[in-house]
Amino acid sequence: MQRSRIVGTGTYLPERVVTNDDLSKKMGIDTSDAWIRERTGIGSRRIAGPNEATSDMAAAASKRALEMAGIRPEDLDLIICGTVTADMPFPAAACFVQSKIGAKKAAAFDVSAACAGSLFALSIADQYIRGGMAGKVLVLGAELLTRITDWSDRATCVLFGDAAGAMVLVPETRNDRGLLSTHLHTDGSQTSILNIPGGGSLKPLNQDVLDRRDQFIKMNGREVYKTAVRALESCSREALERNGYRPQDVDRVIAHQANLRILEHVMKRLEIPLEKCELNIEEMGNTSSASVPLTLDQANRAGRLKDGDLVLMMAIGGGMAWGSALVKW
Structure with missing residues (x-):
């Protein structure tokens, strides 16, 4: 295949x-x-x-x-x-x-x-x-x-x-290499906890939007945190179970760098040592959709991805939208 x-x-x-x-x-x-x-x-x-x-x-x-x-x-x-x-x-x-x-x-x-x-x-x-x-x-x-x-x-x-x-x-074409599977999810009932409310067709850009500063990111941090921890653990387990692996089989984790506390919590719940999670949030902050490929490139160029490694990828963003991927490097 x-x-x-x-x-x-x-x-x-x-x-x-x-x-x-x-x-x-x-x-x-x-x-x-x-x-x-x-x-x-x-x-x-x-x-x-x-x-x-x-x-x-x-x-x-x-x-x-x-x-x-x-x-x-x-x-x-x-x-x-x-x-x-x-x-x-x-x-x-x-x-x-x-x-x-x-x-x-x-x-x-x-x-x-x-x-x-x-x-x-x-x-x-x-x-x-x-x-x-x-x-x-x-x-x-x-x-x-x-x-x-x-x-x-x-x-x-x-x-x-x-x-x-x-x-x-x-x-x-090799059975033991490549992108094994991806898993995407969305919960549209949580659109209000992380969004930019103004500037679209719902609230076109006008003086009221500007006065309320609704053209900028708005976030309910507590709710985002709770959803992120729960969702990232769930979709990570989904990817591993789909391919017959356990968390302890993972060699490297490439995760969206949203918040170090979120990553620590997710790794603890998965029982994967934090040392296996590639980190750059201290230097880069949250770079949104750039985060996963940036973090992957960092690990790749540093030689921390070895041939045959099992690499777990995960990310979550506004929507709320989240997903995982499992790669045999």
Whole structure:
């Protein structure tokens, strides 16, 4: 049976680093390094330059992933970008990426699943390859979250950073390698706990939306935390059980870096040592859909993914939308 295999990974990080101390001392936010670290594990984040767009970051990450894979942009069949911060409401960020990297024959579209966007995109790419509809697919997660962040809301502005990550997928025919399965879930009854209420068709951008600052991210942190822990444990177990594995069989965990406390809680409930979970939240903050491919690339380039390793991937975002994937590296 044909499945997909990840043969290239890449990352782009903006140059500007903003520490927790910078937020309080230079940007005037009522917070502190100790307060942020205690609640989230975050120490710094990247902020894109004023002339950088989401597609610029995605294109840079794409080039690095394609170089690793040894695949030319013009040979790509499909580009799927997970993002909620596209350059424009339309066309898709993936269209701009297609042009910028020269992938002239690739179909291109975006997926909106917030922080789970790149994992949802990975699942779609896998199905295209399994069905023989595509042979070379570029999967992206790219977010410029600092431009949809309310810098007057210390509960959310300390969380987010900008970044892009990329994965290149090709067919894999060996039974013991590749993407074993993906598992996607949504609970639309929880749309209110993490969203941007203004600027869409429900509340078009007007003075009232601006006055209420509804064009920025709003979050009920307590409810998001509870849902994230429960959902990530459940979908991780689902992926393992589907393929006949147990948590103790996992060699490496690639998880969305939303909050260190969430990751600690999920790992404890799964009885997987935290040391097996690739971490970068201290340096990067929450980069939304970029988080999973960025974290995968970090582990890959550091040599921490060995041939035959069992890799568990998981992510959750607004919607609420969440999912998992199990990979035999």
